[in-house]
Amino acid sequence: MKMHTINFTINGRKESLKVSSNLTLLHMIRENLALTGTKNGCEAGECGACTVLLNGEPVNSCMVLAVECDRAEIMTVEGLTENGELARLQESFKNLNAVQCGFCTPGMLITAYELLQRNPHPTPSEIKEALVGNLCRCTGYERIIQAVEQASGE
Amino acid sequence: MNNPLPRLPEFEYIRLETIEKAAQFLKDHPGEAAPYLGGTDLFVGLRDRRKQPKYLVDLKHLEGLNSLTFDPAKGLTIGARVTLNQLIDHRDVQKNYPILCQAAKQVGGYQLRNRATLCGNICNASPCGDTIGPSMVYQGSVNIFGPDGTRSLPLEDFFLGPGKVALVDGEIVHSITLPLPPEGSQGMYLCHGRNKLSDLAIAAVSVLAYPDLTSASGFRFRIALSAVAPTVVIVEEAQVLLSENPIEPSHFEKAAHIARQSCKPIDDIRSSAEYRRELVYTLTSRALNQVWDSLQSV
Ligand SMILES: Cc1cc2nc3c(=O)[nH]c(=O)nc-3n(C[C@H](O)[C@H](O)[C@H](O)COP(=O)(O)OP(=O)(O)OC[C@H]3O[C@@H](n4cnc5c(N)ncnc54)[C@H](O)[C@@H]3O)c2cc1C
Numbered sequence: 246m247k248m249h250t251i252n253f254t255i256n257g258r259k260e261s262l263k264v265s266s267n268l269t270l271l272h273m274i275r276e277n278l279a280l281t282g283t284k285n286g287c288e289a290g291e292c293g294a295c296t297v298l299l300n301g302e303p304v305n306s307c308m309v310l311a312v313e314c315d316r317a318e319i320m321t322v323e324g325l326t327e328n329g330e331l332a333r334l335q336e337s338f339k340n341l342n343a344v345q346c347g348f349c350t351p352g353m354l355i356t357a358y359e360l361l362q363r364n365p366h367p368t369p370s371e372i373k374e375a376l377v378g379n380l381c382r383c384t385g386y387e388r389i390i391q392a393v394e395q396a397s398g399e
Numbered sequence: 400m401n402n403p404l405p406r407l408p409e410f411e412y413i414r415l416e417t418i419e420k421a422a423q424f425l426k427d428h429p430g431e432a433a434p435y436l437g438g439t440d441l442f443v444g445l446r447d448r449r450k451q452p453k454y455l456v457d458l459k460h461l462e463g464l465n466s467l468t469f470d471p472a473k474g475l476t477i478g479a480r481v482t483l484n485q486l487i488d489h490r491d492v493q494k495n496y497p498i499l500c501q502a503a504k505q506v507g508g509y510q511l512r513n514r515a516t517l518c519g520n521i522c523n524a525s526p527c528g529d530t531i532g533p534s535m536v537y538q539g540s541v542n543i544f545g546p547d548g549t550r551s552l553p554l555e556d557f558f559l560g561p562g563k564v565a566l567v568d569g570e571i572v573h574s575i576t577l578p579l580p581p582e583g584s585q586g587m588y589l590c591h592g593r594n595k596l597s598d599l600a601i602a603a604v605s606v607l608a609y610p611d612l613t614s615a616s617g618f619r620f621r622i623a624l625s626a627v628a629p630t631v632v633i634v635e636e637a638q639v640l641l642s643e644n645p646i647e648p649s650h651f652e653k654a655a656h657i658a659r660q661s662c663k664p665i666d667d668i669r670s671s672a673e674y675r676r677e678l679v680y681t682l683t684s685r686a687l688n689q690v691w692d693s694l695q696s697v
């Protein structure tokens with residue numbers, strides 16, 4: 246199979262890789278770059294655990310081809326922390342116990358992070374609407390919504 | 400153990416500089432190459448091996464496919480690669496084509512709609528595609544680019560069956576046009592799924608109505624049914640009934656009854672055919688009454 250060379254930035258770091266056509270952004274992130282914060286929950290666009298920012302927009306990385314990311318800017322959950330310090334949103338998730346098993350959390354954080362960039366003070370219903378594509382099997386969502394609200398309030 | 404999450408099968412990713420080259424490539428590889436926009440339908444088909452194209456021909460970077468323009472005289476033209484979120488966020492779309500916005504918001508989650516396009520929803524030709532009914536009651540058409548030139552086709556003539564559209568090898572939909580809705584029109588998209596937000600529709604009804612002095616009732620209604628037949632159904636007989644008879648509740652019931660008779664639903668994982676038929680009756684009746692209320696309150 247033909248390999249394509251792509252150059253991109255991930256969490257502020259420049260990278261260059263050779264990828265096959267059918268490699269998804271999700272597998273590139275987890276396997277080629279060993280950034281395992283991004284999760285593979287369904288590989289079908291349903292669960293949102295694989296959400297990353299592609300040029301500033303949240304996307305399901307299981308539904309994007311790596312080869313399309315030439316010259317792209319990518320941000321994963323690892324990019325939220327600066328110098329080992331948790332971001333405000335992460336602190337709120339921690340403080341409000343919005344994390345149980347944690348599998349959905351990276352996707353939740355990225356989706357919520359971008360929501361707060363777009364809309365710094367969302368209402369609970371706007372938060373719910375933004376998180377429709379992020380499934381959680383543990384928390385019942387209430388704590389997650391409260392955590393996003395708390396992070397937006399400060 | 401079998402992997403329940405199969406990776407994408409092998410294919411070659413093709414990115415050409417112009418739409419002419421993309422169309423030629425598609426023409427030269429009949430049955431082997433698929434146009435590729437958001438991939439949100441394509442990938443599902445690839446993963447469960449329903450689709451096995453050798454080539455995915457990316458269209459997203461092509462010039463002209465990214466434009467979303469509104470002109471009060473011509474209406475709305477939506478380039479093929481415009482995402483559903485771009486559509487939903489557009490002020491002129493919200494103002495003039497509210498049913499389309501309502502329907503577009505039903506598709507998947509926010510992340511998915513950053514990739515998924517209106518064009519892909521239409522070209523995928525699933526009878527439960529949320530945006531198809533609304534695009535049809537707005538009397539939309541597809542603008543097609545092919546190796547032999549361009550042509551436009553009303554959506555009513557575009558769908559041939561589930562997953563089948565009236566395109567020949569090498570043809571690419573480059574945009575969709577929705578004319579300006581008639582003055583004073585009101586409408587709604589009523590969709591019923593297993594959950595409120597992200598599941599595919601079990602049945603859905605699109606209604607658009609507007610005052611029209613040339614009809615006996617003084618109004619015209621357009622009614623489209625989704626997810627209840629091989630293609631979206633326009634309920635012509637009910638439309639005629641409501642333009643030729645005085646508007647009154649019993650005629651809405653009759654129109655809903657005609658809608659129930661005109662669909663050909665199937666049993667599947669989401670619902671029985673019988674339940675779908677009853678839903679069509681209820682949703683049509685509800686939508687007609689609500690649209691009528693809003694017509695009178697303006
Ligand atoms: C988790 C999930 C949830 C979903 N929920 C919904 C939902 O609630 N409602 C709904 O309606 N849909 C839903 N979908 C289906 C899908 O997201 C939509 O149909 C979407 O709009 C498809 O757009 P796309 O750009 O991704 O199309 P693609 O997958 O890129 O293309 C779709 C089809 O059209 C063909 N095609 C693409 N572009 C062209 C062109 N320019 N000319 C000719 N043919 C072309 C492709 O070859 C392919 O066969 C869902 C999908 C997933 C994965």
Ligand code: FES
Pocket residue numbers: 284285286287288289290291292293294295296305306307308
């Ligand atoms: S792994 Fe991508 S949406 Fe579930």
Ligand code: FES
Pocket residue numbers: 343344345346347348349350380381382383384
């Ligand atoms: S915390 Fe377990 S899936 Fe959300």
